[in-house]
Amino acid sequence: MASPLIELERFLPYRISVLANVMSTAIAAAYEERFGLTIPEWRVIAVLSRYPGLSAREVAQKSRMDAVAVSRAVNRLLRAGRLRRAIATDDRRRSVLEVSDAGAAVYREVAPLALDFERSLLESISSTEGAQFERLIGVLTERAERLSVRLRNGRSSPRKKGRPTQPTASSRPRRR
Protein backbone atom coordinates (compact mmCIF):
# COMPACT_ATOMS: atom_id res chain seq x y z
CA MET A 1 0.00 0.00 0.00
CA ALA A 2 1.30 3.41 -0.92
CA SER A 3 2.01 5.50 2.16
CA PRO A 4 -0.02 8.68 1.96
CA LEU A 5 2.05 11.80 1.70
CA ILE A 6 1.29 14.75 3.90
CA GLU A 7 1.78 18.07 2.28
CA LEU A 8 2.68 19.98 5.41
CA GLU A 9 1.78 23.27 3.79
CA ARG A 10 -1.80 22.11 3.38
CA PHE A 11 -2.21 20.15 6.55
CA LEU A 12 -4.89 21.86 8.58
CA PRO A 13 -3.47 21.56 12.09
CA TYR A 14 -0.15 22.80 10.83
CA ARG A 15 -1.67 25.82 9.14
CA ILE A 16 -3.65 26.71 12.21
CA SER A 17 -0.56 26.49 14.30
CA VAL A 18 1.28 28.82 11.95
CA LEU A 19 -1.57 31.29 12.02
CA ALA A 20 -1.76 31.20 15.80
CA ASN A 21 1.93 31.68 16.06
CA VAL A 22 2.04 34.65 13.73
CA MET A 23 -0.87 36.28 15.50
CA SER A 24 0.33 35.90 19.04
CA THR A 25 3.84 36.89 18.13
CA ALA A 26 2.48 40.00 16.51
CA ILE A 27 0.37 41.03 19.45
CA ALA A 28 2.93 40.03 22.02
CA ALA A 29 5.38 42.32 20.27
CA ALA A 30 3.02 45.17 21.00
CA TYR A 31 3.03 44.72 24.76
CA GLU A 32 6.08 42.65 25.48
CA GLU A 33 8.44 45.38 24.47
CA ARG A 34 6.59 48.27 26.03
CA PHE A 35 5.40 46.76 29.29
CA GLY A 36 7.46 43.65 29.80
CA LEU A 37 4.29 41.60 29.76
CA THR A 38 4.25 37.95 28.88
CA ILE A 39 1.28 36.38 27.15
CA PRO A 40 -0.04 34.72 30.32
CA GLU A 41 0.29 38.00 32.19
CA TRP A 42 -1.61 39.82 29.54
CA ARG A 43 -4.35 37.22 29.61
CA VAL A 44 -4.68 37.49 33.35
CA ILE A 45 -5.00 41.25 33.14
CA ALA A 46 -7.56 40.99 30.38
CA VAL A 47 -9.70 38.53 32.28
CA LEU A 48 -9.51 40.40 35.56
CA SER A 49 -10.30 43.70 33.93
CA ARG A 50 -13.47 42.18 32.67
CA TYR A 51 -14.26 40.10 35.75
CA PRO A 52 -12.72 41.62 38.86
CA GLY A 53 -12.62 39.53 41.98
CA LEU A 54 -12.08 36.13 40.41
CA SER A 55 -9.89 33.57 42.09
CA ALA A 56 -6.80 32.21 40.41
CA ARG A 57 -8.57 29.04 39.49
CA GLU A 58 -11.43 30.90 37.92
CA VAL A 59 -9.00 32.96 35.90
CA ALA A 60 -7.41 29.75 34.72
CA GLN A 61 -10.74 28.39 33.58
CA LYS A 62 -11.81 31.54 31.79
CA SER A 63 -8.50 31.90 30.00
CA ARG A 64 -7.92 28.18 29.43
CA MET A 65 -4.59 28.48 31.07
CA ASP A 66 -2.85 25.99 33.24
CA ALA A 67 -3.23 26.69 36.96
CA VAL A 68 0.54 26.86 37.24
CA ALA A 69 0.78 29.43 34.49
CA VAL A 70 -1.80 31.56 36.22
CA SER A 71 -0.07 31.28 39.56
CA ARG A 72 3.20 32.44 38.09
CA ALA A 73 1.68 35.21 36.03
CA VAL A 74 -0.25 36.46 39.06
CA ASN A 75 2.88 36.51 41.16
CA ARG A 76 4.80 38.48 38.61
CA LEU A 77 1.95 40.93 38.27
CA LEU A 78 1.80 41.29 42.03
CA ARG A 79 5.49 42.00 42.25
CA ALA A 80 5.08 44.59 39.53
CA GLY A 81 2.23 46.19 41.44
CA ARG A 82 -0.26 45.54 38.69
CA LEU A 83 -2.57 43.34 40.71
CA ARG A 84 -4.04 43.25 44.17
CA ARG A 85 -4.68 40.01 45.97
CA ALA A 86 -6.92 39.42 48.93
CA ILE A 87 -8.00 36.22 50.58
CA ALA A 88 -11.62 35.20 50.51
CA THR A 89 -13.04 35.48 53.99
CA ASP A 90 -15.41 32.59 53.55
CA ASP A 91 -12.74 30.23 52.19
CA ARG A 92 -9.19 31.10 53.08
CA ARG A 93 -7.75 28.96 50.32
CA ARG A 94 -9.24 31.14 47.65
CA SER A 95 -7.64 34.32 46.46
CA VAL A 96 -9.58 37.34 45.30
CA LEU A 97 -7.82 39.12 42.49
CA GLU A 98 -8.19 42.58 41.04
CA VAL A 99 -6.13 44.76 38.78
CA SER A 100 -4.57 47.73 40.54
CA ASP A 101 -4.52 51.21 39.06
CA ALA A 102 -1.22 50.42 37.42
CA GLY A 103 -2.69 47.25 35.98
CA ALA A 104 -5.72 49.12 34.72
CA ALA A 105 -3.41 51.62 33.06
CA VAL A 106 -1.62 48.84 31.24
CA TYR A 107 -4.93 47.43 30.16
CA ARG A 108 -6.14 50.77 28.88
CA GLU A 109 -3.07 50.99 26.70
CA VAL A 110 -2.87 47.44 25.46
CA ALA A 111 -6.52 46.60 24.93
CA PRO A 112 -7.02 49.08 22.09
CA LEU A 113 -3.88 47.80 20.40
CA ALA A 114 -5.17 44.26 20.59
CA LEU A 115 -8.61 45.20 19.38
CA ASP A 116 -7.13 47.28 16.60
CA PHE A 117 -5.11 44.33 15.54
CA GLU A 118 -8.17 42.13 15.47
CA ARG A 119 -10.08 44.73 13.52
CA SER A 120 -7.30 45.07 10.98
CA LEU A 121 -7.18 41.36 10.57
CA LEU A 122 -10.86 41.13 9.95
CA GLU A 123 -10.73 43.91 7.42
CA SER A 124 -9.04 41.52 5.06
CA ILE A 125 -12.22 39.47 4.82
CA SER A 126 -15.91 40.25 4.60
CA SER A 127 -17.98 40.39 7.75
CA THR A 128 -19.94 37.36 6.60
CA GLU A 129 -16.74 35.44 6.20
CA GLY A 130 -15.60 36.67 9.57
CA ALA A 131 -18.70 35.39 11.30
CA GLN A 132 -18.43 32.14 9.42
CA PHE A 133 -14.82 31.80 10.39
CA GLU A 134 -15.49 32.33 14.05
CA ARG A 135 -18.26 29.82 14.00
CA LEU A 136 -16.04 27.23 12.38
CA ILE A 137 -13.33 27.81 14.92
CA GLY A 138 -15.83 26.97 17.61
CA VAL A 139 -17.02 23.83 15.90
CA LEU A 140 -13.53 22.60 15.17
CA THR A 141 -12.28 23.32 18.65
CA GLU A 142 -15.04 21.32 20.18
CA ARG A 143 -14.53 18.51 17.75
CA ALA A 144 -10.78 18.47 18.26
CA GLU A 145 -11.31 18.24 21.99
CA ARG A 146 -13.47 15.20 21.65
CA LEU A 147 -11.10 13.53 19.21
CA SER A 148 -8.23 14.33 21.49
CA VAL A 149 -9.63 12.21 24.24
CA ARG A 150 -10.30 9.37 21.88
CA LEU A 151 -6.79 9.49 20.44
CA ARG A 152 -5.21 9.52 23.86
CA ASN A 153 -7.03 6.37 24.78
CA GLY A 154 -5.93 4.42 21.74
CA ARG A 155 -8.15 5.33 18.82
CA SER A 156 -11.24 3.63 17.57
CA SER A 157 -10.52 0.28 19.13
CA PRO A 158 -11.84 0.36 22.68
CA ARG A 159 -9.15 -0.28 25.29
CA LYS A 160 -8.66 -3.99 25.61
CA LYS A 161 -8.51 -4.02 29.36
CA GLY A 162 -10.14 -1.78 31.89
CA ARG A 163 -7.21 0.62 31.94
CA PRO A 164 -8.34 3.95 33.46
CA THR A 165 -8.89 6.70 30.96
CA GLN A 166 -5.57 8.50 31.34
CA PRO A 167 -2.25 6.81 30.61
CA THR A 168 -1.07 8.57 33.78
CA ALA A 169 1.55 10.63 32.06
CA SER A 170 4.14 9.18 34.39
CA SER A 171 4.07 6.04 32.28
CA ARG A 172 4.82 8.12 29.24
CA PRO A 173 8.53 7.82 28.45
CA ARG A 174 10.17 11.07 29.45
CA ARG A 175 12.57 12.21 26.84
CA ARG A 176 16.29 11.83 27.33
Add this chain to the structure above:
Amino acid sequence: MASPLIELERFLPYRISVLANVMSTAIAAAYEERFGLTIPEWRVIAVLSRYPGLSAREVAQKSRMDAVAVSRAVNRLLRAGRLRRAIATDDRRRSVLEVSDAGAAVYREVAPLALDFERSLLESISSTEGAQFERLIGVLTERAERLSVRLRNGRSSPRKKGRPTQPTASSRPRRR
Protein backbone atom coordinates in the same frame (compact mmCIF):
# COMPACT_ATOMS: atom_id res chain seq x y z
CA MET B 1 -12.99 57.86 27.40
CA ALA B 2 -14.29 54.42 28.32
CA SER B 3 -11.62 51.79 27.96
CA PRO B 4 -12.81 49.08 25.61
CA LEU B 5 -13.23 45.69 27.23
CA ILE B 6 -11.84 42.60 25.65
CA GLU B 7 -13.89 39.51 26.03
CA LEU B 8 -11.09 37.04 25.87
CA GLU B 9 -13.42 34.21 24.93
CA ARG B 10 -14.35 36.04 21.76
CA PHE B 11 -11.02 37.52 20.88
CA LEU B 12 -9.96 36.01 17.60
CA PRO B 13 -6.23 35.54 18.18
CA TYR B 14 -7.01 33.94 21.51
CA ARG B 15 -9.48 31.53 20.02
CA ILE B 16 -7.11 30.55 17.27
CA SER B 17 -4.42 29.91 19.79
CA VAL B 18 -6.72 27.65 21.77
CA LEU B 19 -7.68 25.75 18.67
CA ALA B 20 -4.08 25.33 17.61
CA ASN B 21 -3.15 24.14 21.05
CA VAL B 22 -5.93 21.57 21.24
CA MET B 23 -5.08 20.27 17.79
CA SER B 24 -1.38 19.88 18.23
CA THR B 25 -1.79 18.35 21.64
CA ALA B 26 -4.21 15.85 20.19
CA ILE B 27 -1.96 14.84 17.33
CA ALA B 28 1.16 14.84 19.41
CA ALA B 29 -0.55 12.39 21.72
CA ALA B 30 -0.78 10.02 18.80
CA TYR B 31 2.94 9.85 18.11
CA GLU B 32 4.60 11.17 21.20
CA GLU B 33 3.68 8.20 23.28
CA ARG B 34 4.30 5.51 20.69
CA PHE B 35 7.44 6.75 19.01
CA GLY B 36 8.94 9.25 21.40
CA LEU B 37 8.64 11.88 18.69
CA THR B 38 8.43 15.58 19.47
CA ILE B 39 6.47 17.93 17.28
CA PRO B 40 9.57 19.36 15.59
CA GLU B 41 10.86 15.86 14.92
CA TRP B 42 7.59 14.86 13.39
CA ARG B 43 7.60 17.91 11.19
CA VAL B 44 11.09 17.22 9.98
CA ILE B 45 10.15 13.67 9.08
CA ALA B 46 7.04 14.84 7.30
CA VAL B 47 8.90 17.40 5.24
CA LEU B 48 11.77 15.10 4.36
CA SER B 49 9.45 12.29 3.40
CA ARG B 50 7.89 14.58 0.90
CA TYR B 51 11.07 16.34 -0.19
CA PRO B 52 14.10 14.14 0.34
CA GLY B 53 17.51 15.75 0.08
CA LEU B 54 16.72 19.13 1.53
CA SER B 55 19.22 20.93 3.69
CA ALA B 56 18.43 21.82 7.28
CA ARG B 57 17.76 25.38 6.34
CA GLU B 58 15.36 24.39 3.63
CA VAL B 59 13.52 22.16 6.05
CA ALA B 60 13.25 25.10 8.42
CA GLN B 61 11.76 27.25 5.69
CA LYS B 62 9.27 24.69 4.50
CA SER B 63 8.09 23.88 8.00
CA ARG B 64 8.32 27.43 9.33
CA MET B 65 10.48 26.23 12.13
CA ASP B 66 13.35 27.98 13.77
CA ALA B 67 16.74 26.88 12.46
CA VAL B 68 17.77 25.90 15.95
CA ALA B 69 14.69 23.74 16.38
CA VAL B 70 15.49 21.98 13.14
CA SER B 71 19.07 21.43 14.12
CA ARG B 72 18.06 19.81 17.37
CA ALA B 73 15.30 17.73 15.86
CA VAL B 74 17.64 16.53 13.14
CA ASN B 75 20.25 15.53 15.67
CA ARG B 76 17.81 13.55 17.73
CA LEU B 77 16.50 11.84 14.65
CA LEU B 78 20.04 11.01 13.58
CA ARG B 79 20.85 9.50 16.95
CA ALA B 80 17.66 7.46 16.73
CA GLY B 81 18.67 6.24 13.28
CA ARG B 82 15.66 7.77 11.63
CA LEU B 83 17.55 10.11 9.33
CA ARG B 84 20.63 10.04 7.15
CA ARG B 85 22.81 13.06 6.72
CA ALA B 86 25.35 13.74 4.02
CA ILE B 87 27.29 16.86 3.19
CA ALA B 88 26.71 18.61 -0.09
CA THR B 89 29.78 18.18 -2.26
CA ASP B 90 29.42 21.55 -3.90
CA ASP B 91 28.97 23.46 -0.64
CA ARG B 92 30.37 21.78 2.41
CA ARG B 93 28.32 23.91 4.78
CA ARG B 94 25.09 22.43 3.55
CA SER B 95 23.73 19.15 4.77
CA VAL B 96 21.70 16.78 2.64
CA LEU B 97 19.02 15.05 4.65
CA GLU B 98 16.94 11.97 4.01
CA VAL B 99 14.76 9.73 6.12
CA SER B 100 16.23 6.27 6.72
CA ASP B 101 14.19 3.10 6.48
CA ALA B 102 13.38 3.40 10.16
CA GLY B 103 12.29 6.99 9.62
CA ALA B 104 10.14 5.98 6.70
CA ALA B 105 8.53 3.31 8.84
CA VAL B 106 7.64 5.88 11.46
CA TYR B 107 6.20 8.07 8.79
CA ARG B 108 4.13 5.26 7.36
CA GLU B 109 2.59 4.72 10.75
CA VAL B 110 2.07 8.29 11.84
CA ALA B 111 0.97 9.91 8.60
CA PRO B 112 -2.29 7.99 8.39
CA LEU B 113 -3.06 8.86 11.98
CA ALA B 114 -2.50 12.51 11.28
CA LEU B 115 -4.54 12.43 8.11
CA ASP B 116 -7.30 10.53 9.86
CA PHE B 117 -7.37 13.17 12.49
CA GLU B 118 -7.66 15.89 9.90
CA ARG B 119 -10.40 13.99 8.14
CA SER B 120 -12.32 13.49 11.36
CA LEU B 121 -12.04 17.16 12.12
CA LEU B 122 -13.36 18.12 8.75
CA GLU B 123 -16.24 15.75 9.06
CA SER B 124 -17.75 18.10 11.59
CA ILE B 125 -18.27 20.72 8.89
CA SER B 126 -19.38 20.64 5.29
CA SER B 127 -16.81 20.43 2.54
CA THR B 128 -17.78 23.89 1.37
CA GLU B 129 -17.16 25.24 4.80
CA GLY B 130 -13.89 23.38 4.94
CA ALA B 131 -12.67 24.92 1.73
CA GLN B 132 -13.83 28.31 2.90
CA PHE B 133 -12.07 27.84 6.19
CA GLU B 134 -8.79 26.92 4.61
CA ARG B 135 -8.97 29.87 2.32
CA LEU B 136 -9.61 32.23 5.21
CA ILE B 137 -6.70 30.81 7.14
CA GLY B 138 -4.49 31.69 4.23
CA VAL B 139 -5.80 35.20 3.94
CA LEU B 140 -5.56 35.89 7.64
CA THR B 141 -2.09 34.46 7.92
CA GLU B 142 -0.83 36.66 5.18
CA ARG B 143 -2.55 39.66 6.67
CA ALA B 144 -1.26 38.96 10.15
CA GLU B 145 2.23 38.74 8.81
CA ARG B 146 2.02 42.13 7.23
CA LEU B 147 0.48 43.67 10.32
CA SER B 148 3.10 42.06 12.44
CA VAL B 149 5.87 43.95 10.74
CA ARG B 150 3.97 47.18 11.07
CA LEU B 151 3.32 46.65 14.77
CA ARG B 152 6.93 45.84 15.46
CA ASN B 153 8.01 49.07 13.90
CA GLY B 154 5.67 51.25 15.90
CA ARG B 155 2.23 51.19 14.33
CA SER B 156 0.62 53.46 11.84
CA SER B 157 2.87 56.45 12.35
CA PRO B 158 5.84 56.00 10.08
CA ARG B 159 9.11 55.86 12.01
CA LYS B 160 10.26 59.38 12.66
CA LYS B 161 13.87 58.70 11.89
CA GLY B 162 15.52 56.17 9.64
CA ARG B 163 15.70 53.55 12.39
CA PRO B 164 16.39 50.14 10.81
CA THR B 165 13.40 47.84 10.68
CA GLN B 166 14.18 45.74 13.75
CA PRO B 167 14.41 47.18 17.28
CA THR B 168 17.42 44.91 17.70
CA ALA B 169 15.85 42.60 20.25
CA SER B 170 18.88 43.16 22.45
CA SER B 171 17.33 46.46 23.46
CA ARG B 172 14.32 44.57 24.67
CA PRO B 173 14.46 44.26 28.43
CA ARG B 174 15.21 40.68 29.44
CA ARG B 175 12.90 39.57 32.18
CA ARG B 176 13.99 39.55 35.80
Add this chain to the structure above:
DNA sequence: GGGCAATCGTTACACTCGCAACCATTTCCC
Protein backbone atom coordinates in the same frame (compact mmCIF):
# COMPACT_ATOMS: atom_id res chain seq x y z
C1' DG C 1 45.09 36.30 -4.32
C1' DG C 2 43.54 38.19 0.21
C1' DG C 3 40.52 40.02 3.29
C1' DC C 4 35.66 40.81 4.54
C1' DA C 5 30.83 39.94 4.62
C1' DA C 6 27.25 36.55 4.23
C1' DT C 7 25.54 31.87 5.03
C1' DC C 8 24.95 27.13 7.30
C1' DG C 9 24.72 24.87 11.23
C1' DT C 10 25.68 24.27 16.28
C1' DT C 11 26.14 25.52 21.04
C1' DA C 12 25.50 28.37 25.43
C1' DC C 13 22.37 30.57 28.07
C1' DA C 14 18.37 32.32 29.96
C1' DC C 15 13.93 31.69 30.07
C1' DT C 16 9.25 29.33 29.69
C1' DC C 17 6.14 25.50 30.35
C1' DG C 18 3.55 21.68 32.37
C1' DC C 19 3.37 17.76 35.33
C1' DA C 20 3.87 15.83 39.87
C1' DA C 21 4.48 16.62 44.57
C1' DC C 22 3.48 19.46 48.08
C1' DC C 23 1.17 22.50 51.96
C1' DA C 24 -2.89 24.67 53.71
C1' DT C 25 -7.62 24.71 54.12
C1' DT C 26 -12.13 22.96 53.65
C1' DT C 27 -15.65 19.37 53.03
C1' DC C 28 -17.38 14.89 53.63
C1' DC C 29 -18.97 11.29 56.31
C1' DC C 30 -18.82 7.90 59.95
Add this chain to the structure above:
DNA sequence: GGGAAATGGTTGCGAGTGTAACGATTGCCC
Protein backbone atom coordinates in the same frame (compact mmCIF):
# COMPACT_ATOMS: atom_id res chain seq x y z
C1' DG D 1 -15.67 15.57 66.61
C1' DG D 2 -12.09 13.56 63.83
C1' DG D 3 -9.79 11.47 60.21
C1' DA D 4 -9.98 10.88 55.00
C1' DA D 5 -10.74 12.92 50.67
C1' DA D 6 -11.12 17.06 47.86
C1' DT D 7 -9.75 21.70 46.51
C1' DG D 8 -6.87 26.12 45.87
C1' DG D 9 -2.51 27.47 45.15
C1' DT D 10 2.69 27.08 45.03
C1' DT D 11 7.09 24.96 44.17
C1' DG D 12 10.62 21.62 42.25
C1' DC D 13 12.09 19.59 38.33
C1' DG D 14 12.75 17.94 33.72
C1' DA D 15 12.35 19.35 29.28
C1' DG D 16 11.47 22.67 25.41
C1' DT D 17 12.43 27.11 23.02
C1' DG D 18 14.39 31.35 21.03
C1' DT D 19 18.23 34.71 20.88
C1' DA D 20 22.85 35.64 20.59
C1' DA D 21 27.45 34.16 19.99
C1' DC D 22 30.26 31.11 17.68
C1' DG D 23 33.21 28.16 14.18
C1' DA D 24 33.38 26.71 9.57
C1' DT D 25 32.83 27.50 4.79
C1' DT D 26 31.85 30.12 0.83
C1' DG D 27 31.17 34.24 -2.14
C1' DC D 28 32.30 38.96 -3.12
C1' DC D 29 35.20 42.42 -4.57
C1' DC D 30 39.17 45.32 -4.52
